[in-house]
Amino acid sequence: MPSLSALATLLAFSDVILGSPVDVQKRKPFSLGQVERKKFVKHGPTQMAKDLRKHGVAVPEAISIAAAAGPNGSAPAVPGDQYDSLYLTPVTVGSSTLQLDFDTGSSDLWVFSSLQASSQLTGHDYYKVDASKKVAGATWKISYGDGSGASGTVYADKVVVGGVTATSQAVEAATSVSAAFQRDTDTDGLLGLAFSSLNTIKPTPSKTWFDTIKGNLPSPIFAVTLKYHAAGTYDFGFIDKSKYTGDITYVNVDNSDGFWGFTATGYAVGTGAEVKTSIPAIGDTGTTLLYLPTAIVKAYYAKVSGAKLDSTNAGGWVFPCSATLPDFTATIGGAKQVVPGKYINYAPLETGSTTCFGGIQVNDGLPFSIFGDIFLKSKYVVHELSATPRLGFAQQ
Numbered sequence: 001m002p003s004l005s006a007l008a009t010l011l012a013f014s015d016v017i018l019g020s021p022v023d024v025q026k027r028k029p030f031s032l033g034q035v036e037r038k039k040f041v042k043h044g045p046t047q048m049a050k051d052l053r054k055h056g057v058a059v060p061e062a063i064s065i066a067a068a069a070g071p072n073g074s075a076p077a078v079p080g081d082q083y084d085s086l087y088l089t090p091v092t093v094g095s096s097t098l099q100l101d102f103d104t105g106s107s108d109l110w111v112f113s114s115l116q117a118s119s120q121l122t123g124h125d126y127y128k129v130d131a132s133k134k135v136a137g138a139t140w141k142i143s144y145g146d147g148s149g150a151s152g153t154v155y156a157d158k159v160v161v162g163g164v165t166a167t168s169q170a171v172e173a174a175t176s177v178s179a180a181f182q183r184d185t186d187t188d189g190l191l192g193l194a195f196s197s198l199n200t201i202k203p204t205p206s207k208t209w210f211d212t213i214k215g216n217l218p219s220p221i222f223a224v225t226l227k228y229h230a231a232g233t234y235d236f237g238f239i240d241k242s243k244y245t246g247d248i249t250y251v252n253v254d255n256s257d258g259f260w261g262f263t264a265t266g267y268a269v270g271t272g273a274e275v276k277t278s279i280p281a282i283g284d285t286g287t288t289l290l291y292l293p294t295a296i297v298k299a300y301y302a303k304v305s306g307a308k309l310d311s312t313n314a315g316g317w318v319f320p321c322s323a324t325l326p327d328f329t330a331t332i333g334g335a336k337q338v339v340p341g342k343y344i345n346y347a348p349l350e351t352g353s354t355t356c357f358g359g360i361q362v363n364d365g366l367p368f369s370i371f372g373d374i375f376l377k378s379k380y381v382v383h384e385l386s387a388t389p390r391l392g393f394a395q396q
C-alpha cells in the first residue's frame with residue numbers, strides 16, 4: 001500500500017506518469033495567467049481522490065477514508081416550531097452565528113443584518129456588516145410563494161456550514177424584510193440550495209453557498225434528512241448509509257427553471273391501487289406542505305372522515321384532528337415513496353382547535369407540484385449537482 005506522501009508525489013506528476021493521452025492542438029504559443037482560487041480551503045486527500053479518479057486510477061482505501069473525513073460536513077436541521085413549519089440550521093456568517101432556513105426551493109443566502117431598522121431586529125440574531133466587505137453596486141430582492149420577502153445589499157464574507165468553509169461567499173444583508181419574517185423570530189435568514197440561476201443579486205447573480213464549495217467536497221452532493229418533530233441533518237459531500245433503509249432510487253433532474261425538478265409517475269391513497277399519472281414536481285425544503293393536483297387531493301381526502309375544503313375560513317382542506325389519515329404514496333423513479341398518514345396532519349387551525357389543517361393541499365396557480373417538508377420528512381434525499389443533476393430518494 002503506497003504511503004500518502006508517495007501518492008502525493010505520484011499525483012504531483014500524474015499527467016506525466018499516468019501518460020494520459022493528450023491531444024495537443026497545433027497552435028501559436030500562448031500563455032495563461034494563473035489566478036489563485038481564494039474561495040475555499042483545499043483538502044489534500046480529497047484532491048488526491050479526485051485526481052486519481054480523473055485519471056481512472058483506483059482510489060486506495062486510505063485515501064477514500066481520508067477524503068470521506070475531509071471537508072465534508074454535517075449540520076443539524078432543527079424544527080422551528082412544534083409543527084415542523086420550517087427547519088433551522090446554525091451557520092457562521094462573518095463573525096456571527098445565525099439560525100438559517102435551508103431552502104432547496106430558492107437560491108439566495110440572505111440574513112437579518114445591522115442595516116435594518118432596529119425595530120425589525122427584535123428577537124433576532126443578525127449579521128454585523130463590515131463596510132470593507134461590501135460588494136459595490138450589488139442589490140437583491142426576493143419574494144416567496146406565500147407573499148413574504150426581503151431585500152438589501154451584498155457583502156463578500158466567510159460562511160461556514162457544518163465545518164465546511166466558503167471564505168468569500170456572497171452574503172445578502174437585508175435592509176428590509178416582510179412582516180412574516182419580522183414575526184418569525186426563530187429565522188435569521190435563508191440559505192438557498194436550489195440552482196444558482198435563480199439568485200436575485202443584481203447586476204450580477206452570485207453562486208449559492210453549495211455551488212461555491214462543491215468542488216472542494218469528495219462528491220458534489222448534499223443529502224437532506226428532515227424528521228417528524230425531531231432534528232435531522234443536512235450532509236455535504238457524502239452519503240451516510242446509517243440514515244436510510246433499502247436502496248436510493250435516482251431520477252434525473254430538470255433544472256431548466258432553477259429548481260430540483262422531477263416527475264412522479266403515479267400515486268396511491270392508503271392501501272388503494274396505484275393510479276398511474278404524470279406529476280411534474282419540485283423538491284423544496286423551504287415549503288412546509290405537500291402541494292398536489294386537485295384531483296389527487298380530492299381522492300386523498302375522500303378517504304378521510306369529516307374532511308372538507310374550507311377555502312374561506314382555513315384556506316384549504318381541513319379535517320377533525322381525531323381523524324385517522326391514510327398513508328400517501330408517490331411513485332418516483334419506479335420506487336413507491338410512502339408518507340405515513342400521521343405526517344399528513346399538519347397542525348390545528350389555531351391552538352386548542354379540534355379542526356386540523358391538512359399537510360396535503362392543492363397546487364392551484366403553480367406550474368408544478370411541490371414536495372415540501374410533509375413529504376421530505378420521511379425520506380433521505382440526495383441532491384447531486386453533477387453535469388446531469390440527479391435526485392436520489394430513500395426511506396428513512
Ligand SMILES: Cc1noc(C)c1CN(C)Cc1cc2n(n1)CCN(c1cc(N)ncn1)C2
Nearest residue numbers: 085103105106144145146148180181184286287
Ligand atoms: C413558512 C412558515 N410557516 O410557519 C412559519 C413560522 C413560517 C416561517 N415564517 C412565516 C417566515 C417564512 C416565510 C417563508 N419562509 N419563512 C421561508 C421561505 N419561504 C418559502 C420558501 C420556499 N421555497 N417556498 C415557499 N416559501 C417563505
